[in-house]
Amino acid sequence: MSEVKSSGGMRIGGASIAWVTLYGALCGVTALIPFFPYVGGGGYLPLLCAFTALAPIILGPVAGVVSALIGSVVGMLIAPAAFPLGLLDAILVGTLPAVFMAMMLNAYKRSWFLAAVATCIVLGVVGMFFPFWVPGASAGFAKPENPLVYWLLMAVYWLLPLIVIVSPVARTLIPKWTQGTDRKFKYVGFLIAAVTAFFMWFIPLCVPYWYMFNYSPAVATAAEIAYLWWLPALGAVVTIIAVPLVEALKRSGLPKVPGALW
Amino acid sequence: MQVPFKYTYRDTLVHRLHPLVKLLHVLLTLLLIITPLYSIRFLPVLAVWLALSVGLWSLARIEVSRFATLIKLLLGTFVFLITIQGFTYRFGDTVIVTLFQWGYGDTNLGALKLEGVVFGLLLSLRMLTAAASLPLFVMTTSSADLMTGLRKLHMPKVATLMVVSALSFTTLIFEMWAFILDAQKLRGFDINQMNIITRLRKAYVPIVTPLVLLLFRRANDFQIALETRGFGTPGNPTEVERLEFTVRDGVVAAFFVAVWVLCQYLRVQIAAGLG
Numbered sequence: 083m084s085e086v087k088s089s090g091g092m093r094i095g096g097a098s099i100a101w102v103t104l105y106g107a108l109c110g111v112t113a114l115i116p117f118f119p120y121v122g123g124g125g126y127l128p129l130l131c132a133f134t135a136l137a138p139i140i141l142g143p144v145a146g147v148v149s150a151l152i153g154s155v156v157g158m159l160i161a162p163a164a165f166p167l168g169l170l171d172a173i174l175v176g177t178l179p180a181v182f183m184a185m186m187l188n189a190y191k192r193s194w195f196l197a198a199v200a201t202c203i204v205l206g207v208v209g210m211f212f213p214f215w216v217p218g219a220s221a222g223f224a225k226p227e228n229p230l231v232y233w234l235l236m237a238v239y240w241l242l243p244l245i246v247i248v249s250p251v252a253r254t255l256i257p258k259w260t261q262g263t264d265r266k267f268k269y270v271g272f273l274i275a276a277v278t279a280f281f282m283w284f285i286p287l288c289v290p291y292w293y294m295f296n297y298s299p300a301v302a303t304a305a306e307i308a309y310l311w312w313l314p315a316l317g318a319v320v321t322i323i324a325v326p327l328v329e330a331l332k333r334s335g336l337p338k339v340p341g342a343l344w
Numbered sequence: 345m346q347v348p349f350k351y352t353y354r355d356t357l358v359h360r361l362h363p364l365v366k367l368l369h370v371l372l373t374l375l376l377i378i379t380p381l382y383s384i385r386f387l388p389v390l391a392v393w394l395a396l397s398v399g400l401w402s403l404a405r406i407e408v409s410r411f412a413t414l415i416k417l418l419l420g421t422f423v424f425l426i427t428i429q430g431f432t433y434r435f436g437d438t439v440i441v442t443l444f445q446w447g448y449g450d451t452n453l454g455a456l457k458l459e460g461v462v463f464g465l466l467l468s469l470r471m472l473t474a475a476a477s478l479p480l481f482v483m484t485t486s487s488a489d490l491m492t493g494l495r496k497l498h499m500p501k502v503a504t505l506m507v508v509s510a511l512s513f514t515t516l517i518f519e520m521w522a523f524i525l526d527a528q529k530l531r532g533f534d535i536n537q538m539n540i541i542t543r544l545r546k547a548y549v550p551i552v553t554p555l556v557l558l559l560f561r562r563a564n565d566f567q568i569a570l571e572t573r574g575f576g577t578p579g580n581p582t583e584v585e586r587l588e589f590t591v592r593d594g595v596v597a598a599f600f601v602a603v604w605v606l607c608q609y610l611r612v613q614i615a616a617g618l619g
Contacts (some may be wrong), residue, residue, distance in 0.1 A: 092567070092576045094502075100567035103506045104559045107513035111521070126420070139558065148506075156510045162349060162478040163417030165470050168374050205515045222382050227448055231439060295381055297465050298432035300448045315558055323548050336560050 095144025095338035102149045103143060109153020109176070111135045113161040118316060128164045129173065130157050135179040136319050139260075139328060141182035142341030145196070148277040150180030165256060165292075174286055182279035187260060187343065189252040198247045202282065206240035213293040214302070226299035235306035239284040246278045260343050265325065272324045276317035284309050348413050351486050358404035359484045362593040363493025365600070366481045372604045373477040376469055380399050383618060384462050389611045396603050396608075397476040404484050411476075418468075418475060425471070433460025454490040481539065487512055492587045501581065510521070520558055524551050526573030 088222050112133045116126035134153055138146030154176025158165040185201065188194035209278040210233055214223050226232040235273035246252050250275060259271025286310075290304050338344060353359070358366075376393055392464070402412060431439075434451050436459030446452035451457075485493070487508050494504040525535060528550055533546045 098563065098567045099502055099506060100563040100570065101560055104513055104563040104566065105476065105507045105556075106506065106509040107517055108555070108559060110510055111514050111517045152506050152510050155507055158573065159482045159511060160349065160480075160514060162413065162475050165478075166418065166421070167377065167441065168474065168478055170372065170374065170378070222381060222435075224450075281490040294378065294472075296463070297428070298434065298448075298451075298452055300432055302429055318546075322545065323552055326549050327553050327556060330557060331560075334557050334560075336557070336564075 095142050095146075095191065096146035097141045097149075097230025097342075101339070102141060103144050103152065105137060105149045106156060109137070109257045111152060111155025112151075113164050113176070118312065126164065128157065128161065130154065130176055131166070131179050132134065132320050132323065134176055135183045135219065135279065136324055137180045138184035138187055138325055139272070139343045140331065140339075141153030142331050143188050143343070145339060146342075147180045147184055150176045167272070170290070175291065178283050178286055179279065182221075182282040183275065185282075186252060186275040186279045188341075189247050191252065191256045193259050195253070197249065198252075199244065202240050202244035202247065205282060205285045206237075206244070209236045209240055209289060212289055212306060221293075222296060224299055226303060232299065232303055232306070235303065236285075237309075238310065239281050243278045243282045246274070252278070265329075268325050268328070269321055272315055272321040276320040276324075277314045280313040281315050284313060316341070348417070349410065349482050351592070352406075352483055353486070354405050354484075356404050356484075357596075360592075361484075362587060362589050363489045363613055364496055364589070365484050365593050365597045367484060367497075368597055369397075369600050370477045370481050372600055373397070373474060376604060376607055377474040379608075381611070383614070384466050385614050385618065386611060387466060387469070389607045390466070390473050392603065392607050392610065394469065394473045394476065396589070396600075397473065400480055401476070404480065406483055409485070410479065414475060414479060415472070417473060421471060422468040424462075424507055425467045426461055427466035429467065430460040431454045433457050433463055436460050453554070457591060485585070488496075488585060489587060492583060492585075496587075496589075502576075504568075505575070516561070516562070517555075520555055521551070524554050526540065526556075560592060 092099055092162075109130050112129040112317040115129040115131065117128045130153060132186040134150035137150045137153075140146065141149055143153040151172075154165075155169075155173035157176055158168060158172040164170075165175065167174075167239075182201075185194055189198050214225050214232075217223070218225070220274065256271050256275050260275065262268065262271075284306075286303070288305055291297070329344040355389065374394065376389070381389060398411075420437070431453055432448075435458030438458035440456045440458055440461070442452070442455040444514065478586055490511070491508045493502055494507065495501070535543060538547055538601040
């Protein structure tokens with residue numbers, strides 16, 4: 083008698099692969115829509131960045147990140163101008179918002195908490211010294227004229243998220259607010275999670291390009307300042323979309339995905 | 345909303361190439377671009393590879409207007425890179441114009457330097473070289489060929505299906521997006537009449553919410569279709585069209601590698617010359 087084997091591959095992180103695929107396709111299409119100017123790059127960041135950040139909310143952390151990756155690859159193929167560096171851009175621009183959002187929303191779980199803390203520390207080390215000190219002058223990079231200002235501004239993008247992650251805000255309040263029923267607190271919870279996640283995103287979003295396109299420390303410092311308002315604005319847009327969407331999904335009668343926030 | 349670069353069938357050498365050979369071109373482009381090219385003397389390195397890409401565009405009989413679209417999309421980035429490098433470049437003495445005095449380190453950030461502009465042009469060329477390879481791949485490779493190519497790379501079945509299906513579903517999403525936009529217009533909610541701030545604040549929620557709900561309902565049908573066709577059963581699926589790696593594919597792949605090696609040789613020689 084032949085043995086019947088289960089496929090086991092029809093779900094990812096509890097979500098059906100069809101959901102993950104179609105949400106990925108939606109993310110891919112949104113790569114065609116310019117959303118925000120790319121401060122320190124001249125191009126544009128597509129609406130895809132907001133949709134990939136929403137993915138862990140709708141599909142749960144694992145399926146959300148996979149869906150974001152699929153969407154970024156599709157976006158890269160149909161809108162190459164938004165991803166001039168190809169797969170590298172697909173990961174840095176498209177997938178990382180989902181990864182950091184998943185970390186922020188799940189920091190109350192031990193494994194995600196450890197991953198988030200380790201990520202912030204690595205980001206801190208890279209952001210503080212690369213590329214203006216290491217490799218520095220040997221690769222043609224001058225040091226910032228005022229290193230203290232540069233480091234203080236850079237600290238916003240790794241130390242601030244680290245403080246949020248280790249504090250009760252991420253460990254208790256964000257899960258309580260985002261999974262609760264009070265609409266006002268839901269907005270606050272998603273906003274804090276999204277802004278912190280986007281702050282974490284700054285270093286991998288910018289630093290590789292500073293290195294590849296030989297940016298001067300003056301431009302890097304200007305980008306550090308510009309993103310201080312830009313990333314919270316992006317976080318606010320994600321929150322504005324997230325709360326009604328989550329509420330609509332809750333009322334829709336669709337089967338809930340484990341780990342999703344609806 | 346329109347997709348500027350999508351697959352168009354033509355009977356050309358590039359279209360007939362094995363998808364893995366075209367993927368090799370994309371990969372080699374990325375590897376070339378991420379190597380440090382920090383002087384204008386590296387121009388021949390990029391010029392050789394860009395010439396190869398333009399040659400492939402021409403062989404694939406892709407309209408010149410498509411290449412112009414690509415340049416138009418990247419124009420903002422080019423202007424930014426040239427301007428920023430022009431004003432902030434540290435190793436330039438040839439001032440084109442001085443707008444104001446703002447000393448930062450050894451350089452005046454208010455002066456546009458010729459050397460910086462030239463360096464910005466080099467960076468723009470680097471970006472154009474990078475961006476030229478992907479549209480070529482997309483416009484000459486069908487979904488079926490892409491699926492076979494990814495399977496040959498031993499990518500998991502599920503991942504391959506998801507990427508290729510998501511790519512195919514983009515058309516459906518355009519239709520649904522347009523359908524919802526029209527429905528909202530009938531209710532007096534016209535996104536096209538809104539300025540950027542109002543659009544960010546108000547426009548996306550009434551469009552995105554029904555879109556995601558409709559999409560997930562469609563996804564349930566897609567899941568049933570997959571299950572009824574036995575997707576996910578153990579073993580390798582069969583292929584409708586078998587794609588063989590021919591001698592021609594091998595020759596073209598070897599040619600790509602040879603051009604890439606030539607670029608690297610040029611790069612090393614130029615770097616040695618710079619000391």
